[in-house]
Every structure is written in C-alpha cells, then in structure tokens.
Amino acid sequence: MKNKAFWICIVFLGTTLNNSFSQLKSLEYEDFITLVKNHHPIARQATIKAELGDEYVLKSKGNFDPKLSGNFNQKYYTGSQYYSKFNGGFYVPTWFGIAFQAGYDNYTGVYANDEYRTPNNGLWYAGATLDLGNGLIVNQRRTELKQARIYQQSTLVEQKVMMNQLLFNASSAYYDWFNAYNKLLVYQSAEENARLRFEGVRESALLGDKPYIDTVEAFLQVQNRLVQLEQAKMDFQNKKDQLEIYLWQDGMIPIEIDSSVV
Secondary structure, three states, X not given: OHHHHHHHHHHHHHHHHHHHHHOOOOOOHHHHHHHHHHHOHHHHHHHHHHHHHHXXXXXXXXXXXXXXXXXXXXXXXXXXXEEEEEEXXXXXXXXXXXXXXXXXXXXXXXXXXXXXXXXXOOEEEEEEEEOOOHHXXXXXXXXXXXXXXXXXXXXXXXXXXXXXXXXXXXXXXXXXXXXXXXXXHHHHHHHHHHHHHHHHHHHHHHXXXXXXXXXXXXXXXXXXXXXXXXXHHHHHHHHHXXXXXXXXXXXXXXXXXXXXXX
C-alpha cells in the first residue's frame, strides 16, 4: 500500500511539473544547464561519489579520535562480596605511531584474582606506547587515512569527468535543438514566401502578364518548401526529444516540454 501511494505521488508530481513546463514560453541555456546540474541522475550520482570520498576520509580520521572505555562487574553471594571489578580510561592515538593512555583500576573482593587485585582505593596508571619497526614506519591508521585521501581525490576526479561529460552532452543537445528551431523558422518563412510568390504569379498569369507555365514552376516551389518545412518540423521534434533526456526533477521524474517552447 505504501509503494502504491509512493508511485501515485510520483505520477502526480510529474504531472504537475510537466504542466508547469508546458506553460513555458522559452528555455534559455543558463536555466537549462542549471536544471541538468541540479536534477539529472548522473549529476546526482557524481555528487554522491564526492560525498562518499569525504565520508571515507572522515571515517579514517576517526581512527585517531580519543577513545574512552569503562567496565564494571560485581558479584555477591550469601552476603559476601566475591569481587568488585572496575576499570576505565582513555586512549589517544597519534599520527606518529605514539599512543597515550591513562586509566583507573579497582579490583577487590574475597575471591579477587591476586594477579589483578588492587588496593582498596584503586590504582591509577598512565603511559605511552610506541610502535617500533614496521609499526613506526607503516602504521595501519596512517595507511588507511592516506588511502582514504587518495580515494577522495579519485572520486573528485571521477565527479569532474562525469559532470564534464554530462554537461558537454547536454550542451550539444541544447544547441542542436537551438539550431533545429532556427532552421524551422527559416523554412516557415521560405514556405510563406513561396506561397506569396505563387499567388503573385497566378494573378499575373490571370491578367496576361505571365504565361501559365510560370504558375506550375511557382506551385512546384511551394510543394518543395512544404516538404522542407515538414522535414524541419520533424527534425525539431527529434531534437526536442533528445533535449528532454537531460530534463529531470530530483533525479527521478523525467520532464517534458511543449513543442511551442523556444
């Protein structure tokens, strides 16, 4: 039921958007390319790639975050405290392979393990650890962070490549549509002029100023211009369809524009 409601909302939203686009009179290049950048699925995928690289770096930096820990256990039986064990502390790793740590242990009770037993007031400790040999030169945390930064850079490059290719293809589609529209205007004008010429030649022929054979030539020119006009209309429609490939809303809903949009 939820899926059905979701798709009903999608269809409704798509219809609303298409209705709003059908009211457009013109679509300028700047507005078109902004729509592509913000809403095309590939543009959104490219943005996700960049965000994924940032999150990978953030995750790797988390390996250097200070860590707090604590644990508390007690056991009582027949009125006697078998043991009471508490330990807590913090651990601070660094980029250079040195880690600082400090904490507090309190382990007492009748049956407390002598190896871990502490005074009644507990025992504080502090110290530092240093990775020697392989750990000093190549630390796992440093390696992961370096790899994450390399991945971040690679995702940025991939994002740029994807966006550049998308914008190039979208721009080509826009200017193909632009040229097809202007060619349509030229052939509309040519057809109108051919028809006016035909009317003028026919009037001249009726008045005896020109032979009737000239009306045939003028009529054939009208027919030729009509064929060219229909081809221009078809080409304009095809270029419009190609343009609509790059028109989306929120990366999910394809948008259509009316044939009258210029």
